[in-house]
Amino acid sequence: MDYTHGTLDEAQMLENPREQLAVWLNDARDQIEPNAMTVSTVAQNGKPSSRVVLLRGLSEAGLTFYTNYESRKGAQINATGAVCLSFWWGALERQVRIEGSIAKVSSDESDAYFASRPLESQLASAASPQSQVVTRTELEARVTALRLEYPVAVPRPAHWGGYVVAPEYMEFWQGRKARLHDRIAYSLQEGVWQRSRLAP
Template sequence: MADFVLAEPAPDKIKVLPHEQYVTSDHLTPLNAADDPLDQFRSWFKETVASKKVAEPEAMTLATVAAPGIPSARIVLLKQVDARGFVFFTNYTSRKSRELEENPHAALAFYWREIHRSVRVVGRVEKLNKEENEEYFHSRPIGSQLGAWASRQSAVIGEGVLDERLKRVQEKFGENVPAPDFWGGWRVVPDEVEFWSGKPSRLHDRVRYLREGSPDAAPSWKIDRLSP
């Protein structure tokens, strides 16, 4: 594997030169992929965790689109994969939540560089119910519970204001912190999932699942191999 090479041909330009070949031992095809993309994801995720090579395998890029059509992306943490989709938690007044309210669709991307795999997801979003939110909220460290009350996520804030808010909520709740109504989970229900496995000469394995039929019916999936 070659070293990463960074060239600077001019003061205002950075150029990244070819630096490595991707190599995975497996060969993913529609013939050996799971029938359901959530099953395939669970299999890959467990393998990623077991490898102990990826520091934070739950980190994923979340892309949203505001009503005027302007996209934005940020890193969030996957907290659950259930029978319907991929779950993360956030403040419901944050920019990401406001954009999901305006346009209830999202994209996710996982990149596990150390094992040369990635997963891409596109789908509809839905909020978790109150019971699901409370169950996860009370599993968090007490500091994170208090922080959810103290932070008005994505809002402009002055120096020292957050510390003062945190002090007030600590005094108010102590160790018995209720789940805020303005905080909770979103579930991305996939309509498209692509699994990417790196191969030499950029001839990667790409397997894509597309949902067929009504979005409210039990999912049926069309599985294709894509050209790299």
Template structure:
């Protein structure tokens, strides 16, 4: 493989030497909640307080029909003891993958706090009532965008989107915009949580929550080696 031209890389930077030692906080079994949803709520509140950029941004990983992982960033729009909710086009690539294999992993990275949260679970659709309510809460431009975009489909150029938007703006002028039938919400119901706190010398704190047995609703907290 040929080397990248010098014009595309800074020769003074050695990527292998890029590192940061974490030392802000610690994560101990004695100071976490026994319920992982409460622990997430606690950390999420701290991320908001720390003014983390897009604290609700999360990596969503799904699986292709061929068994290959696929990941992208989506926005968390709500969470409770039932799971973590995001919205998307059902006909998008992730929507098609979820329809074939309703399992997913989520990752939150809050660099300002040197923290990461990993969640694994199964996916179900939110109710139409819940999806309708959230859709109506969106800005009008975002509502129109859900109709304009055939998400993940190839298009010739951006002008196609802009023309569709102009037409829809005229069609719905002065009228409410209904939720598209191909657009709605997904809920990830966790079976596994991992809370990660950066520590010095790469000896990070990792605490995971999982059920002791498949039939036991109680969560068990375990420390993982970094």
């Protein structure tokens, strides 16, 4: 298909790419799971892996998502401290790529977020040894046991919490007619965001 939804102009893009991302997230609010982003990590042997998570916060500190710190992605993040994130909003013909360093959010922030989740989500996160081999029967038995122990609210397990990605590079892509797409890249140079247009 030809992409004709919009165009990008360096001069009209916001100076701070985080604010530009906030505008694009708002534009995507009617899409299915507009906050779904692919997180790519790298193992110590150089092999990359990717999976989708939900963006749960966008602030001056960066982009926050929540997961199991002992999962496959958690182990790779803890080893390398680096990730790449990407969004794709098909109906808007837009993509965003973000590279940066990643760190755990404070335990207070993770506690507050975990406490805000519905009981069923708390039970699932606490019961799941994410990325390990399990049987469905074991998994459901763990949920049942936890539900008996914590019928109202589950305490946050220490191995579950947030990560915040501090962007160093952000790239906005808008599909254009005849594959002559627009790409505007921002790169952080000594604390200042520099903008440039990249060839599609």
